[in-house]
Amino acid sequence: MKNFQLVRALSTASAVGIMSKDTASMFIAGGTNLVDLMKKDVERPDKLIDINGLDLKGINRLKDKISIGALAKNSQVAEDKIIQEKHPLLALALAAGASQQIRHMATVGGNMLQRTRCPYFYNTDMPCNKRVAKSGCGAIGGYNRMHAIFGASESCIAVHPSDMCVALAALDATVCVEGPKGKREIRFGDFHRLPENNPEKDNTLESKELIVSVEIPDNAFSKNVHYLKVRDRSSYAFALVSVAVALDIKNNRINEARLALGGVAHKPWRLTEVEKFLKGKTTSEAIFRQAAAMAMQGAKGQGENNFKLKLAPNAITEALTIAASNNRL
Template sequence: MNFEYVRASTAAGAVSMLAKQSDAVFIAGGTNLVDLMKRGVVSPMRLIDINTLPLKEITLSGNKVTIGALALNSAVSEHPLVIKHFPLLSYALKAGASQQLRNMATVGGNMMQRTRCSYFYDTVMPCNKREPGTGCGAMQGINRMHAIFGSSENCIAVHPSDMCVALAALDASVIIRGAKGDRKILFTDFHRLPGNTPEKDNNLQPGELITHVEIPVNAFQQHAYYLKIRDRASYAFALVSVAAALEMQGNKISKARLAMGGVAHKPWRLTEAEAFLKGKEATETNFKAAAALAMQGAKAYEHNSFKLQMAPNAIAEALKKATSKA
């Protein structure tokens, strides 16, 4: 590692600092960036420390909760507003990383976290995301952890976040500060599929800073479940995860929100399954039918074919758990 370190004291200052130096990046919690820098995966010349920016607040106004991009993962997961309105987000956050990391990692940083693909992480291996044009190491390599949805011939990596899966399910939006002011996009539009530019994880433009995430208040509190399947009981990335949030009337599902992690380059929203479930009884048959719909278009590689079985099972299981909650 070899870099310049500066501290930004205002969001505008941070954005202008970033604009001035093309090889500069923001650092917040640092849990992913420092890791990547130590491994030589990224080598920014300048770090702009944004930790002192006033972006930690979590507030309710009108029908939405606004979470500052610098709010810590642990703080968000235990905030009364989050627990009251979005237990799903709390569950997902608590399923990610360790408490030490959650005490460092921020909401914005979590959104910016890079894939855990081994080929991305090892600078000796080919990786189109790290070094465009070198090829995808995982495609013909060890791809047990990799995508079954939305991959391209250039990249089959998955996004590693749990928080983002919940935010995708909860119809959140992202507020972004740029040199020309703020813009707001849907959370589900924030992350990208790899396509021909796998080096781009998301739609953040150069010089932009995530300042807030907004979540509309909903009625999913009673029927929210985050299922994470992993190789050990905790402190591991998901093989497959499912965020399920439902509104129920008796045993009937009136509204469903579903998203998966560990299956795509971005949190994978299951809109067809959601539409199918609307108005349906909460039965195992319906869960399986919804899961089957969600799995349409799934494609496996040499080592991750198990996900074609695990993912629909996980969707049905998460629905079962969510609907049986009350």
């Protein structure tokens, strides 16, 4: 690990100000991903800006939405009564992520910014366009069992590892950020990006911007929800495929639907066309299987991950079935 300087920011403005003066700086909160990357020499900052002292830990009920501070811990959010009542899908997704110890350290903002777990990205002896531009993608034609079946490019087939982000994508969240140019809001679906020809860019944050909160609008998805995570072992494993489902059902008819996939693309993969198809439909296994088949349009395996082409639609069908049968109080 490269030697670095550690400074503590006392306010959001000071954190942004320090970052603006030193382009080789990075923000650090829980550090559950960044420290690993520094140990592997994937990230080599000259300075770390500790933001743990900022007042960004609250979970607040606003007029027509809930605001979650960027420094709120994953476990804090998952166990919060407001979240469990209003947005149980988010609580379920967070509970499925990592280990209990990591959830006690990891923050909402850090979860959003975590980087891919592609082994070629972590191994500095191997080619990776995300780590070193134009060095190649070792996963294409190499070990790619965990990799993308949607939205990949000739430059990168890595996947985003977060569970929390899959739920936030389905719930139409908004990311609130602050930077040298002031404050702005980013639709969650626009926050993460596909690799295209610039796989080193994981998201649409501008230089020196800091995530301050995530806002989730009120919705009717407090009952018929489910987060299904298919993985190699039952704990502390990243998703092969995950499915976030939220349904608003009245008399067995779907008024609204939200679906997103994880473990299949460089960003949470929102299924907007499937949502439109499900709206107004009566719940049934046949309808859910049609929806799952529709969701796979454009999917492409990379060789070792071809099994995801069958796993994903089966997972979607199962997640929809469970969500539709839920009777949450």
